[in-house]
Amino acid sequence: MLYPYIKALHLIFVVTWFAALFYMPRLFIYRIEAEDKPQTERDILAKQLNLMAKRLWVIIGWPSAVLATLFAVWLVIIQPMWLSEPWMLIKLAFVLLLFIYHWKIHLIQKQQEAGIIKHSSNWMRMFNEVATLVLFAVVFLVILKSIFNWIFGLVGMFVLGVLLMLGIRIYKRLRKEKGWEK
Structure with a gap:
């Protein structure tokens, strides 16, 4: 009876x-691009961007990660047989990747808050797509479970990654041609 509420x-x-x-x-991209503006x-x-990033991270980012994890653990406690399913083990590997990504965002946020800019806005645009790829992988794994064709899924993830990178390149070209960088 409690299971659907925990899952929700x-x-x-x-x-x-x-x-x-x-x-x-x-927000990181906007902060990086702000470096090209006049001093004032x-x-x-x-x-302003550092304040927005800090509030988003402290009020939404970290609490959501912790609560999503706690409810996920609770679901596994209720349904421990999931841990014997191959799709779940692969999903957990993607979740681990998501936590690594989360931690990297945390480090970048702290650096930018201290005025340290280590990456270009283009690098950050590509980095931003990691979450998209993980989201696609996890949703397809959860929905399709054992009927998931692994080769098709792997090829699909590769194609999605290529399309995302092409989109970033096209956007970068449009920004230069249309003068959107200012």
Whole structure:
């Protein structure tokens, strides 16, 4: 009886966690691009973007990650046989990758808060797609479970990655041609 409620809460916090994972790199990109602005504008933008990133991370990012994990553990306690399913083990590997990605975002946020910019906005755009790839992989694994064709899935992930990278390159070219960088 409790299972569907726990599953619903798990899913809600996964969604809010991904919202933070998708938006944090966007804030990083804006912060990086603010470095090209005149000093006064750069200082104002840096202060505001750092504040937005910190609030998003502390109020939504970390709590959502923790709560999604707690509800996931609770679900596994209720249904321990899932851990014997191959799709679940692969899903957990993607979740581990997601936690590594989460930690990298945390480190970048701390660096930018300290005024340290280590990556270009283009690198950050590509980095931002990691969460997209993980989301696609996990959703397909959970929905398709054992009927998932692994070769088709692997090829699909590769094609999706290539399409995302092409999209980033096209966007970069459009930004230069249309003068959107200013």
